[in-house]
Amino acid sequence: MPEKKRSTIKDVASLAGVSLQTVSRVINNSGPVSETTLQKVQQAILTLNYRPSLAARSLPGRCSYVIGFIVPYEVDYLITDPNLLAQISGADAEAHQRGYSLLLSTSGNSKNGLEAYERFVSNQAADGALVIETASSSEGSKLLSLQEYPYVSIGQDLGNPGACTVDRDNYDGGRQITQHLLDRGHTRIGIINGPAFGSVAGLQLRLEGHQQSMEQAGLSFDPSLMVYGDYTRRSGETATQQLLALPDPPTAIFALNDRMAMGAIRSAQKAGLRIPEDLAVAGFDDIPTASDFNPPLTTISVSSHKLGQTAARMLFQLIDGEPIEKKQVVLPVELVIREST
Amino acid sequence: MPEKKRSTIKDVASLAGVSLQTVSRVINNSGPVSETTLQKVQQAILTLNYRPSLAARSLPGRCSYVIGFIVPYEVDYLITDPNLLAQISGADAEAHQRGYSLLLSTSGNSKNGLEAYERFVSNQAADGALVIETASSSEGSKLLSLQEYPYVSIGQDLGNPGACTVDRDNYDGGRQITQHLLDRGHTRIGIINGPAFGSVAGLQLRLEGHQQSMEQAGLSFDPSLMVYGDYTRRSGETATQQLLALPDPPTAIFALNDRMAMGAIRSAQKAGLRIPEDLAVAGFDDIPTASDFNPPLTTISVSSHKLGQTAARMLFQLIDGEPIEKKQVVLPVELVIREST
């Protein structure tokens, strides 16, 4: 006979023959309980399949056992980012382990993206939030830090230099890709950058890594070999056409993300070039389809799952008020050499 | 001077000079309020930037203003599914519009995937849930329906034929792809199916659509032209090798998802075949990289955003206790013809 009402702490208490408070103590083991009562209570909890109500628990000013994950609205780019879900999943895994749940906000249909941030702060629906940083997210982060709301940025937080952030090592990635191309004998390396204006800090670092490698090899960075795209494959194609039309075209292209790299390859193939013999192409991010591409793409890989997990772990430190030794965490990246270079 | 405590309904009431209940009435417009008091209260709410506490609101047995989204744990396949996030985003948009938030559960690290389901039911953390149906999710759905927990399946709910489901029109998709290949003059069409055992109902429907088209054209479905993969690109490659090794190999391949189709193309190219001249290949799902592929993939497309949105809308009907006229909703699909056929 299934009960209509869910069992409450009261039911458990009366079944075990103890007071509410004792049951509460058992649940949170927040106080001394004798061995015998402990067992009685645990037995009762099991029998009734009792679970504390999240709402009631968070009411007395405590925590909500929920963390937020904010994905700023960015037309289609982010939503189709295959690595994003893995980041979310990583954060969820970490949250789950601590008995937390994950509240996702894609800050959907509201023109004013800030609404999503405000909800988190004043709703007290979540004890903290993870924020995917993009070109359009800095306002939101500023709002969070202003309210002293605990949050961790995934990516560079442009608005708040002192904020806690977790990011892949973009600098080292740019360095490694370039070094790899240099090792292959290339000296003229074309760059397909993101948008010229409003470019994200991550891309800037990739570029700096590139320059560093070039200079270390005694070469100088040639701005005439850099063109701009907008992350899409199509922009990678047109960018490549520009590069190949140069009087002295590059023998290798480093696209700052995989999609543009794929566009570059396609564009070059259409022009009759063989990859990698006539033109080497490398990307960045290692999206799942990078290995499926034709030819498979050399790129920079970082575990998105770990990225999310690390960020979540940091957020919990923040929530618990623990001191954070390192506010900016940079995750190591891995060069994945495939057939495109 | 920023207040430490968030403002409560009490603060609003005293500022507006009315009782708590009146404020509550304004918020939920659940009762008659005179024009003048209405304005006073609204003014006070604005001044204090007041937002009702979710926890307190859901405590008196009402709803939690949260819906869940359960993604069953499936090694890497689902997490890297680029369409999944769009579905989530669609559901979130719909939820957002109703003042709801979305609690995501990737049922992460718990071996026993059911834990995620139980949490939703007994925690009363969410008023209902959206469930991505996979081969491994039927147990969980059964648990939900047993507890009379409101939920909507995305995909076919194998465990509960009476459940509310939203799905793309797999049958029609299979039909359209096959018809398209027949129109191109192909009569021997190879099929790359999902796993032979534990295959999902969606795939079965795609196959039935295929058969229907074949029979309508006066052809019969040839089981010897069907091989099995496991959704991955690699399995598509080996499956294609099998098909091409046949004494009378097919001139076209219909892979039941895009990834396997990509594997098929790559495998055929390696064997020296031209796509689509020597072999036409079609997929299913229209993952973002399908158009980026080389050559771009002919496939079946459905708006994932809309899928999630429709499911959420249905869930809200369920939660509100509204009668559901159609429990199984099937979203129309679109044939996207690209260069691979």
Place this chain on the structure above:
DNA sequence: TGCTATTATGTGAACGTTCACTGTGAACGG
């Protein structure tokens, strides 16, 4: 033995909101 520290349990209030009532006046029909 008596006095304090410790362990184990129970009691009442509080968290912020909504629900079921109760109480006003005013409008209306007879």
Place this chain on the structure above:
DNA sequence: CCGTTCACAGTGAACGTTCACATAATAGCA
């Protein structure tokens, strides 16, 4: 002019949990 109805506002309790405090029983020590 009186009873009924309505529009509006307020009051107290309840939701399920935890917190601060009070109590009872045990143990430790002089």
